[in-house]
Amino acid sequence: MKLLRDTWLIFQRQAVLQLRQPVWIFVGIFQPVMYLLLFAPLLKPALEGPLGLTTNAEVYRVFVPGMLVLIAIFGGLFQGFGLIAELRAGVIERSRVTPISRLALLLGRSLRDAMTLVVQAVIITVLALFFGLRTNLGDVLLAYLMLALIALMTSAVSYGVALKVRSEDALAPLMNTVAQPVFLLSGILLPISVEYGAPGWLVNVAKVNPFSWAVDGVRALFAGDIGDPKVWQSLVITGALAALAVVWAARSFARTVR
Amino acid sequence: MVARDKVAAVIIETRGLRKSYRSRQGREVKTVEAVRGVDLRVEQGEIFGFLGPNGAGKTTTLRMLATLIDPDGGEATIAGVDLRTDPGEVRRRIGYVAQGGSTWDEVTAREELTLHARMYGLRKPDAQRRATEALAAFQLTEYADRKCKTYSGGQRRRVDIALGIVHEPRVVFLDEPTTGLDPQSRAHMWEEIRRLRTEGMTVFITTHYLEEADALCDRIAIIDYGELVAEGTPASLKREISGEVVTVGLQPAGVERSEARTTSAAEVLDTQPYVRKLETHEADLRLYVDHGATAVPQIMRALEGAQIPLDSIEVHRPSLDDVFLAKTGRSLREE
Ligand SMILES: Nc1ncnc2c1ncn2[C@@H]1O[C@H](COP(=O)(O)OP(=O)(O)O)[C@@H](O)[C@H]1O
Ligand SMILES: [Mg+2]
Numbered sequence: 001m002k003l004l005r006d007t008w009l010i011f012q013r014q015a016v017l018q019l020r021q022p023v024w025i026f027v028g029i030f031q032p033v034m035y036l037l038l039f040a041p042l043l044k045p046a047l048e049g050p051l052g053l054t055t056n057a058e059v060y061r062v063f064v065p066g067m068l069v070l071i072a073i074f075g076g077l078f079q080g081f082g083l084i085a086e087l088r089a090g091v092i093e094r095s096r097v098t099p100i101s102r103l104a105l106l107l108g109r110s111l112r113d114a115m116t117l118v119v120q121a122v123i124i125t126v127l128a129l130f131f132g133l134r135t136n137l138g139d140v141l142l143a144y145l146m147l148a149l150i151a152l153m154t155s156a157v158s159y160g161v162a163l164k165v166r167s168e169d170a171l172a173p174l175m176n177t178v179a180q181p182v183f184l185l186s187g188i189l190l191p192i193s194v195e196y197g198a199p200g201w202l203v204n205v206a207k208v209n210p211f212s213w214a215v216d217g218v219r220a221l222f223a224g225d226i227g228d229p230k231v232w233q234s235l236v237i238t239g240a241l242a243a244l245a246v247v248w249a250a251r252s253f254a255r256t257v258r
Numbered sequence: 259m260v261a262r263d264k265v266a267a268v269i270i271e272t273r274g275l276r277k278s279y280r281s282r283q284g285r286e287v288k289t290v291e292a293v294r295g296v297d298l299r300v301e302q303g304e305i306f307g308f309l310g311p312n313g314a315g316k317t318t319t320l321r322m323l324a325t326l327i328d329p330d331g332g333e334a335t336i337a338g339v340d341l342r343t344d345p346g347e348v349r350r351r352i353g354y355v356a357q358g359g360s361t362w363d364e365v366t367a368r369e370e371l372t373l374h375a376r377m378y379g380l381r382k383p384d385a386q387r388r389a390t391e392a393l394a395a396f397q398l399t400e401y402a403d404r405k406c407k408t409y410s411g412g413q414r415r416r417v418d419i420a421l422g423i424v425h426e427p428r429v430v431f432l433d434e435p436t437t438g439l440d441p442q443s444r445a446h447m448w449e450e451i452r453r454l455r456t457e458g459m460t461v462f463i464t465t466h467y468l469e470e471a472d473a474l475c476d477r478i479a480i481i482d483y484g485e486l487v488a489e490g491t492p493a494s495l496k497r498e499i500s501g502e503v504v505t506v507g508l509q510p511a512g513v514e515r516s517e518a519r520t521t522s523a524a525e526v527l528d529t530q531p532y533v534r535k536l537e538t539h540e541a542d543l544r545l546y547v548d549h550g551a552t553a554v555p556q557i558m559r560a561l562e563g564a565q566i567p568l569d570s571i572e573v574h575r576p577s578l579d580d581v582f583l584a585k586t587g588r589s590l591r592e593e
Contacts, residue, residue, distance in 0.1 A: 002379075006377075009373065009376055009377065013365075013373055016365075017362075017364055017365070020364060021364075086362070089359065089360070089361065089362055089363070090356050090358050090359050090360035090361075091360060091361075091362050093326065093356050093360065094356065094360035094374065094421065095377060096326060097324050097325065097326060097349060097352075097353075097354040098349060098374065098377035098378050099346055099349045099350050099377075099378065099379065100377040
C-alpha cells in the first residue's frame, strides 16, 4: 500500500514535469515519422523478393513494430540524464532523507517513462495508419504492454547506471555502446532469420538478445498472430528482465548516493 | 531526597562514529579518514554548532546521522532511536538540509514543500496546510507560486530550510545554512533558526564561521581532521583560554617577512615571566597573558632591548579562533 502511494507520488511529480515541457511529444515522434517517410518506402521493393511482401500494409506490419521497439530501447536508455541533473540539484538526496520507499523512487520514474513511450507509440501507430498500416486493436494493445515493459527495463537500467557513474560524460558513451549492438542484433530494421537469408551465426547471436524476441513478439501482434508462441515467450522474457532491472536499480537508490 | 539539577534530555548521542572514503587518484587508491571516532551529546531544544574548517568532516558526520551513508563504525542514538538498527524510524523523526541545496528549477516552492511533506507520509490536505504554514514562517508566501529558478540565493536557501522542517521533526540538521549568503540574509537566517528553537526543535548546525558559532549556538563542538578538539558553550570554551591575548605584529602587511626577526622576537618573549604561552602565526606572535594592559609596556621594553622593531600591538579577549588556535595550532580564519 505504502509502495503504491509512494510510487504514485513520484510518478505524479515526474509526469507534471514532463507535461510542462511539451516539446518532448514533438521530439519523440519526429524521428519515427522521418523513418516512415524516408526509409519505409525503400523497404517494399527490397523486401518483396525475400519476404514476399506485396502490400504496404504488410511492409508496415514488419517495419512499425521494429521502430517502436527501437524508440522504447533508446528512449529508456537515455532517461538517466534527467536523473543526473536531479542528483546535482540535490533532489535525490532530499528524497532519500525521507522515509519514502526506495523502490518507489525508481518505479515512479520508470513508470512515467513507460507511459511516455506508450503515448509516443499510439501517436506513431495512428500516423502509420495513414501510410497504409493495417492491424487490429486488441493485439496492438498487448503490443503496447510489451513496449511499456521494454521502456520500464531500459529506463531502470539507465537510472541504475546513472546513479553509479553520476556524470553525463560517462553515461552517454556507455549507453551508446550498449544500445548499438543490442539494436543491430534485434532485427529491428530487417528481420534476422535464416529463411530471409541471414547468415547462421548472426541468427544464433540474435537468439540470445532479449530484444530480438521482443521485436518478434511485437511483429506477431501487429500481424494479428496472437497465438504465435513468440508472443507469450517474449512477454515472459521482457517481463522478467524488467523486474530484474527495477530491483537492481532500486537497490542503487537505497544505497549510498553522493 | 537528593536534590538534583534538572537534567536536560539528550536527543542525539554518538559514540565513536567513524567513516573513511576510498578515492582513486590515478592508479593509487587513497583512504581519507573523514571522521575518526566522534562522540557527541546534543541536548533537546538547543542550537548545537559543529564548527570546523573545510574538509574537517562536518558534512560526513551529518550525512551519517541523517541515514544517507552508513558509518564504518561507532553508534548513534537520535531522538531515542538507534541509527544502525532502525534508520527508517530515524528518518521519520529528523529533518535534513544539505549543504548544496535541494530544489528543482521547474517547480514552485509550494509544490516542493507539499511533495516533501507527503514523502513523510502526510495526507494531501495536511501536507498543503503545512506547506502554507512553512511558507509563511519563512516569509516566502509572496513567491510561493513562482518557479524556484526565479528565486534569489537567500530565498532559495530559505526554501531549503523550510523543506527540512515542513514535517515538524524533533531534530533538524542544517549543513552550512548560511554559507554564501550576504550579511543581511545571514542575520535573517539566524533569526529563523532561533525561532525553530523557540518552537522546541533541536537544531544541529554546521558552520565554518566563528561568529556564527559564537552568536547563534548554545553549545558547540569543534572538529578538525575528523576529530573533536573541543566541546562546550562558546563562553566556557573561551574561558578555558583564561586571561587575554596580545597580538604582536612585527612587520607591516605587504612587506616580505623575515623569518629571522620573528624567531628572535619569539625567543625573547618566550622567556618573559608574564607570558604563559606563545604562538607564532605568520609574521605575528600571539601571547597568552593574565593582564593585557600591564603586559603591553613590558613586551615593548623587551623587544626594544633586543632591538627588534615592532609594527603593531593589540590586546583582545580570547575568541573562538583563539580556542581553535590553542587546540590545533592553526587559525580558522585562514580558511
Ligand atoms: N565522497 C567522497 N569521496 C572521497 N572523499 C570524500 C568524499 N566526501 C568527503 N570526502 C573527504 O572527506 C573529508 C571530509 O569531508 P566533509 O565531511 O565534506 O568535510 P566538511 O563538511 O567539514 O567540509 C574531506 O577530506 C573530503 O575531501
Ligand atoms: Mg561540508
